[in-house]
Amino acid sequence: MIDSQELQALDSYSQAVVGAVERIGPAVVSVGMARRAPERLRRRGLDELVGAGSGLVIAPDGFVLTNSHVVSAADRVEVRFQDGREMAAQIVGNDPHSDLAVLRIPGSGLPSAQLGDSSKLRVGQLVIAMGNPHGFQATVTAGVVSALGRTLRSDTGRLIEGVIQSDAALNPGNSGGPLVDFHGSVIGINTAIWAGSQGICFAIPVNTAKLVASQLISHGVVRRAYLGVILQRAGVDRKLAHRFGLETTTAAVVTDLDPQGAATAAGIRAGDLIIKAGERIVRSPDDLQVALGEHRIGEPLIIDVLRSDERVRVETTPTELRDAA
Numbered sequence: 335m336i337d338s339q340e341l342q343a344l345d346s347y348s349q350a351v352v353g354a355v356e357r358i359g360p361a362v363v364s365v366g367m368a369r370r371a372p373e374r375l376r377r378r379g380l381d382e383l384v385g386a387g388s389g390l391v392i393a394p395d396g397f398v399l400t401n402s403h404v405v406s407a408a409d410r411v412e413v414r415f416q417d418g419r420e421m422a423a424q425i426v427g428n429d430p431h432s433d434l435a436v437l438r439i440p441g442s443g444l445p446s447a448q449l450g451d452s453s454k455l456r457v458g459q460l461v462i463a464m465g466n467p468h469g470f471q472a473t474v475t476a477g478v479v480s481a482l483g484r485t486l487r488s489d490t491g492r493l494i495e496g497v498i499q500s501d502a503a504l505n506p507g508n509s510g511g512p513l514v515d516f517h518g519s520v521i522g523i524n525t526a527i528w529a530g531s532q533g534i535c536f537a538i539p540v541n542t543a544k545l546v547a548s549q550l551i552s553h554g555v556v557r558r559a560y561l562g563v564i565l566q567r568a569g570v571d572r573k574l575a576h577r578f579g580l581e582t583t584t585a586a587v588v589t590d591l592d593p594q595g596a597a598t599a600a601g602i603r604a605g606d607l608i609i610k611a612g613e614r615i616v617r618s619p620d621d622l623q624v625a626l627g628e629h630r631i632g633e634p635l636i637i638d639v640l641r642s643d644e645r646v647r648v649e650t651t652p653t654e655l656r657d658a659a
Contacts, residue, residue: 350516354462355474357518360445363415364466365389365400365510367408388465388511391446398437399547400510401525402430403489413439416472427550431492433525434543436550447512450519452539455479463502463524465511477502486526486536493620494538498522501533513537559626559652562595563588565619568607578645582617585609600650610638626652
């Protein structure tokens with residue numbers, strides 16, 4: 335710990351960084367993974383492929399939050415603390431749609447992080463990123479929130495909403511580590527670096543991470559609503575948009591349907607232009623995905639569509655997306 339005389343020698347910015355790092359640092363871990371190498375590599379004497387990332391202890395009884403892409407292909411996972419302790423970890427749940435996963439390590443009374451509220455973030459706010467880039471454990475960088483509300487595609491193609499953009503320096507190995515405010519509260523989980531750019535890094539908002547982690551811990555999967563439509567972005571005729579008082583001139587056109595899906599059962603047809611789902615205006619397929627992500631499975635969802643020159647309101651009951659794990 336730094337004594338009062340040393341703190342006086344630091345400016346307020348440095349004091350804030352040091353204080354936040356001391357609060358969150360013990361809960362930040364290195365996550366190592368190994369998986370069986372493909373046959374062509376085993377013939378050359380390489381039995382395993384290894385990788386590394388970062389993670390965050392979110393509960394004293396051993397739950398660790400990290401990125402899905404860090405551990406999804408792993409046969410073996412290990413967690414290492416800054417004090418040198420190493421523990422084998424089990425994957426409790428993995429959600430590639432949000433690029434988040436929860437691990438479990440043995441023990442109790444472990445140092446754990448305080449999870450904040452990402453809805454209170456402001457552009458320009460100072461933030462700290464912690465992790466293990468290129469294997470350099472317990473690395474700290476600082477920057478600002480560059481933008482809020484970004485969207486990012488996961489490896490599965492689904493949209494991750496509300497992503498935080500920052501300029502805190504990240505490198506391979508930072509994935510799964512925390513983005514922290516100057517009070518030492520976690521406000522995001524670092525997930526991606528924009529290839530070919532400098533100072534453009536992304537983090538999943540902690541409010542999303544809390545929801546995903548709670549479902550993974552409770553059920554091992556994240557349950558998501560499923561309508562059963564294949565969509566493309568399409569324009570809306572301006573005369574129709576004016577006639578029906580629409581707030582948008584684009585929508586999501588239904589190009590195909592799952593014969594067993596909720597949309598088919600409700601009477602939605604190929605060629606329908608979806609313009610609204612619940613209270614959300616639908617300007618593109620992504621908007622419908624967000625609406626479904628917010629919707630409770632098994633409850634009615636009103637879908638407004640343009641069909642020929644008519645506006646039709648359809649009541650659907652989305653089911654559970656079965657490949658959500």
